[in-house]
Amino acid sequence: MGKLTREDKYLSPATQFCDYMKNTQQRTPKGLVFIQEWGSLRHSANIAFICLNLAELGVKSAEYREFAKEQIHYALGAGARSYVVGYGENPPQRPRHRASSCPPRPSPCKRQNGLYNPGPNYYTLYGALVGGPGSQDDYVDDRDDYVRNEVAIDYNAGFQGALAALQKLKINMQLP
Known part of the structure; x- marks a missing residue:
């Protein structure tokens, strides 16, 4: 609704949400916004996407874009390993x-020889984001x-x- 109307009654709660996530929400030692154990990267990516949408509307644009970039970079490997199957360092x-x-x-x-095989999967599921680390980056x-x-x-x-939004904004996706 905020995109359609640009009314404060929609933008204000979303801004409060992004501010809380960026400034107050628990983080792992390496900087991932941490909501819960199950699917930790799912939450951080969804938060990044929401904040990028606000940035597109001119709300704290530089601040929210940088925050979203940090979260997405973590998933891509800035935290020392990639969490995206078939991509980056140690996926x-x-x-x-x-x-x-x-x-086959x-x-x-x-x-x-399937789910309980200790070896790597037979097929690479390129681009799939796994649930992610625990609260200590474990x-x-x-x-x-x-x-x-x-x-x-x-x-x-x-x-x-979030990846599409960062690409649209031409934000450098090179990892540090």
């Missing part, structure tokens, strides 16, 4: 995703840890939206 190789962890046909997908690439290694559409939605 996840064992996301919890049945189709990518099963062997005609081999059957059974417990021992992460193990283990598909049995579904809290941190699950991939889902809602994990990627805000992430892809």
